[in-house]
Amino acid sequence: MMKNWLRKHPEVRTIRVAAADLNGQPRGKRVPTRFADKVVEDGTRFPLSVLNLDIWGEDIDDSPLVFDSGDADGVLKPTERGFMPMPWLSSPSALLPIWMFREDGRPYDGDPRQALRAVVNRYKARGLTPVVAMEMEFFLIDDSGRNLQIPISPRSGKRRKAAETLSIRALDAFDSFFTDLYDACEEMDIPADTAISEAGLGQFEINLMHCDDAMRAADDAWLFKILVKGMARKHGFAASFMAKPYEDYSGSGLHTHFSVLDADGENIFDDGGPRGTDDLRHAVGGCLRAMSDSALVFAPHANSYDRMVPGAHAPTGICWGYENRTAAVRIPSGSHKARRIEHRVAGGDVNPYIMLTAILGAALTGIEDGVEPPEPITGNAYALDLPQIPGTWAEAIDAFDTSEMMKRIFAPELIRNFVLTKRQELHYMAELTQQEQVDIYLDTV
Structure with a gap:
């Protein structure tokens, strides 16, 4: 073939x-x-x-x-x-x-895609199949000058320096780019769905449709990031998935929705109502139990921690809730047949394979161990007294390195290699200015 x-x-x-x-x-x-x-x-x-x-x-x-x-x-x-x-x-x-x-x-074992395959095989051994969808946030950026700014619209010839949440005008300003991007997604068989403008300066989000093949879902996300960055350069500007390019605007996340099907194709999170099953609660419990130790996966770079601050649309407290976007783990409303978990911690700068391994591995461990989560929160998570996701890169590296739970999800070789990589980057990033850090992250992540 x-x-x-x-x-x-x-x-x-x-x-x-x-x-x-x-x-x-x-x-x-x-x-x-x-x-x-x-x-x-x-x-x-x-x-x-x-x-x-x-x-x-x-x-x-x-x-x-x-x-x-x-x-x-x-x-x-x-x-x-x-x-x-x-x-x-x-x-x-x-x-x-x-x-x-x-x-x-x-x-x-040091290959991120092989790590995800190992977790998917654990699901298969139990007759289970994860169904995954991802929300991909990114910025379009003019990086030709000293300071980053939104590109000039090819349509209007103007540079509109404002955040325009769910603005059709903002999408239309870059219509030729998005038209080419969607055509390319079709050519590459990447299931790109809805596009919206987001709260950041020149920030957009495109959803990738749900898929009952977790390997393919991660492939789609990885390929989509390569495509978006390449297509933006073809149009004369940059695209970046870095967590927070602008100090005064929200950063980019990569939210993951997932449910799990049994051998008969039934959603094991669906109890016919809004609450969800015991398996859903246990999967949430596993995700919360692993959250501190896996923070390095969701925030793998120095710039990642600029996004992880209270009130900036990125979760900082370890909690869950129904239809609550301030929580780290959200249970969306809607049809009970599509009952699912939304994991909201990851930045756009993650490796999709490692991220999905951490999420699905934590959920399965929670199901296997029958982990009961705390009570779901209501209201503003930032205003509650909650256990916190590690707030610094060094803390996250140490937590990942010494975690017993990560050893149940990742092979020892990948844990060792990832920790060595991040310790080296931590050391050398400390020698760079903020501008130099932005320069390296803009094109890479």
């Missing part, structure tokens, strides 16, 4: 093979199309350490993957996604997502 795609697209002269590293950065190679069959059949190779680079693309200084092991290769094979076009490039090209295995064929 993969070879047939290229034969149906003879205009494609080069392909990119790419895997997600721990920061969600695509790492891979550019390959002439005439050698594509070999990549499809045999895979490609690069060092295991490449999926464990820091945000600058540098080796981790004390990583055992580099000198201690001779910087050994992994084998990277195509995912089930296959080839897809890269509409943001001027020359016809194709992207082939890949993931990493060891020489003997075992999955490489």
Whole structure:
């Protein structure tokens, strides 16, 4: 099937093979199309350490993957996604997502996509299937000058410096960009649904439709981030999923909605009413119990913690509630058949694979252990006396590193590699000015 795609697209002269590293950065190679069959059949190779680079693309200084092991290769094979076009490039090209295995064929535990596969397999072993949807928030930014600002509208020729929540005018100002973006989503088979303007300066949100394949849902989110950033540059400005580019405006989140189906296709969270089942409560309990220890997953960068402040539309207290957007975990209203959990902690700057692993892993652990959550909150969570999500990067790194619960969700190798990466970034980010930090995060996350 993969070879047939290229034969149906003879205009494609080069392909990119790419895997997600721990920061969600695509790492891979550019390959002439005439050698594509070999990549499809045999895979490609690069060092295991490449999926464990820091945000600058540098080796981790004390990583055992580099000198201690001779910087050994992994084998990277195509995912089930296959080839897809890269509409943001001027020359016809194709992207082939890949993931990493060891020489003997075992999955490489340091690969974020393999981490999600392991959690999905835990669900499968219990006859369960997660159904996932994501809300992707991002900023359109003119970064050509010293200070970031909203781009000039190609339609009006004006630069409107205002937040315009749910403004049709703001969407129409960048209509050509959004039209091309939706066309590209269709070409890449990314299920982009509703677009809205958000509360930040030049901030927008596009929902990705619910999917009963968690691997595909994470793929969609990862590919969508690559596409949005590439398409924005094609239109002459930048797009960024960084958590908080502007001090005076809300940051970008990546909210995840999920339910769970049993072997008969029935939603195990649905009790026929608004409250939800015991399984829903236990899944919420697991998410809350893991929240402090997994904060590093949801806020993985220095800039992430600028978003995690009270009153800025990002949760800071560990709590849940029905139809309450100030809570970290929200149970939306609506049809009982679609009863689900919304996890609202993650910033737009996360690695979707690691984020979804943490959320689904915590929920399943809660179901397995029968974890009872505290009472759901009512009113403003920011005004309540609640246990708090770690407020600094260093606290979050330490919590993730020493957590017993994270060991039930992630492989030891991924925990070690992620912690080493974040400690190195913490050290070197401290040497940079705020502007230098923004510069590196703008294009990477």
